[in-house]
Amino acid sequence: MNNTFLFDTGLTDHHLALIKDRYNQVKELPLHRVLVEKSIVLLEEQDNKALFLLFDQGFKELGPLYPLVLMYAVYPSIVALYTHLGISDAVRQATLSDTGLWVKTYENQHRGLTGLDRYGWICRDLCAKVLRLGRLEFEQDPFRFPYSIYYDRQLMRYRAFAQDSLVCTDGGYIGNSSGSVTGAGSWSTTCSSDDTLLFAHEVDQGLGIISRTPIEIPLADLTNICTKDTLVLSVHIPEGEPLTPSLVDASFSLAQAMYSPTLFVCDSWLLDPELSLVLPPESNICHFMQRFKKFPVSFSTPQIYERVFGFGATQSDIEAWECTTSLQKKVQAHILGGGIFRTMGGYIPAPVGT
Incomplete structure (x- = not known):
């Protein structure tokens, strides 16, 4: 999954190391488990608005890196959704590469700190509501x-x-x-x-x-x-x-x-x-x-x-x-x-x- 996640999102090995480290810190937290379980359901329903609320809660309570952690945790469900909809791997990768662009923007605005605050838009990508062609x-x-x-x-x-x-x-x-x-x-x-x-x-x-x-x-x-x-x-x-x-x-x-x-x-x-x-x-x-x-x-x-x-x-x-x-x-x-x-x-x- 690591290679697919990096290839699709346009993130780097450095980003992945930060995400996995934070994931290990939060994976046993009740809030994280609830957010993951609910996110998987909402991805299946392609409900990007409700998914945004979960990402927003995670951002506010667990920090700016957490939206990437949550995205990493549910990534198999994201890939499964695109496959179920008959969307090619190439279109999925092109669409989800938005993530890397917005992470770079966040880093430029926050003196190199890695995070993601444009998760409202990214949730539309995750739910395949927006496709890059x-x-x-x-x-x-x-x-x-x-x-x-x-x-x-x-x-x-x-x-x-x-x-x-x-x-x-x-x-x-x-x-x-x-x-x-x-x-x-x-x-x-x-x-x-x-x-x-x-x-x-x-x-x-x-x-x-x-x-x-x-x-x-x-x-x-x-x-x-x-x-x-x-x-x-x-x-x-x-x-x-x-x-x-x-x-x-x-x-x-x-x-x-x-x-x-x-x-x-x-x-x-x-x-x-x-x-x-x-x-x-x-x-x-x-x-x-x-x-x-x-x-x-x-x-x-x-x-x-x-x-x-x-x-x-x-x-x-x-x-x-x-x-x-x-x-x-x-x-x-x-x-x-x-x-x-x-x-x-x-x-x-x-x-x-x-």
């Missing part, structure tokens, strides 16, 4: 954004409309994660329909903003593709390899073959159209961003801050940052010049390319 990760779940997406048969294109009562900024973005909007000129969306017409605010899917003026559209022209809670395939972008168009194309093809989704959906700093003002159009990031039809999403802090500069970075931190990469320098210069970055949502109709 090539460069990207995919997760089948309900559409959770306040929009309805249609295919307009007359115009032969996809269109997105905001749901009712969204509070928007003057520029057509929606409020932060608590729903509040600051600044003058805020307004709210309206959305209604009868037997023949839809009356709603359309989303500019190039800029990712909501039009302030609602319009009427004949329902007879529209095919409903997606509303809240429609099952879609969420796209996640792990750190690591470049987002080259060929790698991204290959990932979408693998996901299409495995899941046959209606829509691919993503929310990320990588979808922000503002990136086109700081990066060349032929860059991998711009190529990726331009694949998606965009819509605004709620957020507290732009995701680009943590992903480009580090977790916890604020705008004031970034303005004084000693930049070490070209992307940091470009983002910093844009912010100092008054530019605003946002986390952005978007979708791609499936199959990709249609």
